[in-house]
Amino acid sequence: MECHVYYEGDDDPEKCTARRLEKFDEAILYRNMDQVPYGVVLNPHAERALSPADAEAGLGTLVALDCSWESAEEAAFRMNGVHRALPFLVAANPVNYGRPFQLTTVEALAGACCIFGDRDRAEALLEPFRWGETFLTLNEEPLRRYADCVDSSEVVAVQEEYLADETEEGADHDPESNRDGQETPSG
Numbered sequence: 001m002e003c004h005v006y007y008e009g010d011d012d013p014e015k016c017t018a019r020r021l022e023k024f025d026e027a028i029l030y031r032n033m034d035q036v037p038y039g040v041v042l043n044p045h046a047e048r049a050l051s052p053a054d055a056e057a058g059l060g061t062l063v064a065l066d067c068s069w070e071s072a073e074e075a076a077f078r079m080n081g082v083h084r085a086l087p088f089l090v091a092a093n094p095v096n097y098g099r100p101f102q103l104t105t106v107e108a109l110a111g112a113c114c115i116f117g118d119r120d121r122a123e124a125l126l127e128p129f130r131w132g133e134t135f136l137t138l139n140e141e142p143l144r145r146y147a148d149c150v151d152s153s154e155v156v157a158v159q160e161e162y163l164a165d166e167t168e169e170g171a172d173h174d175p176e177s178n179r180d181g182q183e184t185p186s187g
C-alpha cells in the first residue's frame, strides 16, 4: 500500500507524524496539491465510511492531508480521489489519547491499511512511534471486524455498536464532548 501525504506544514513540526513517516521512508510528502496522486483520500468529512470494498478503487494508494485540526475543514480536502472517512477508532497518540475519530496522519493511514487487510504495512508505518503499537492494541477488535466487512454499510453497522457502548459509558464522561464536533461516517 503506497502512502502519500499532502503536507500543509501548519502544525508543530516536532510532533508531526507525516514528517516522521517521510524520514523513515514510509510515506511521500507533497507541498503542491497538483502532484498528489489519485487514491483513497482519508477525509474525516466524507460521508461514506472506508471499507474493504474501497481497496481496489484507490489503486493501492492512500492519501492523507497533514495539517492542524484547526485548518482541516471540509474545503481543505481538495485532493483527487475516492474520499472516505474512517469509522470509529480511538487515537493512541499522547495529544489525543482515547479520543475517537481525531487521529494523527500515521494512525489514519495505519487504520486504513488494517481495514484493507494489510496489517504488516500498518505495523511498519507505526514502528517509528513509541505509542504506535498501542494504536493497534486499543483498536484491535474494531479493526479486525471492519476488515471482515464487505462494504461501508456493514462497517457503519459495526461502528454503531461502538458508538452505543460509548454512550452507555457516558455516566463517566460525555462522548459527544470527547468527539469535539467530529462527524461520524453514515454511509
Ligand SMILES: C[S@@+](CC[C@H](N)C(=O)[O-])C[C@H]1O[C@@H](n2cnc3c(N)ncnc32)[C@H](O)[C@@H]1O
Binding pocket: 011, 015, 016, 017, 018, 042, 043, 044, 045, 063, 064, 065, 066, 067, 068, 069, 072, 084, 085, 086, 087, 101, 102, 103, 104, 105, 106, 108
Ligand atoms: C488533521 S491531520 C493532523 C495531523 C497531525 N498534525 C499529525 O502530526 O499527524 C490528520 C489527517 O489524518 C487523516 N484522518 C484523521 N482522522 C481521520 C478520520 N476519522 N477519517 C479520515 N481521515 C482521518 C486525515 O487525512 C487528516 O487530515
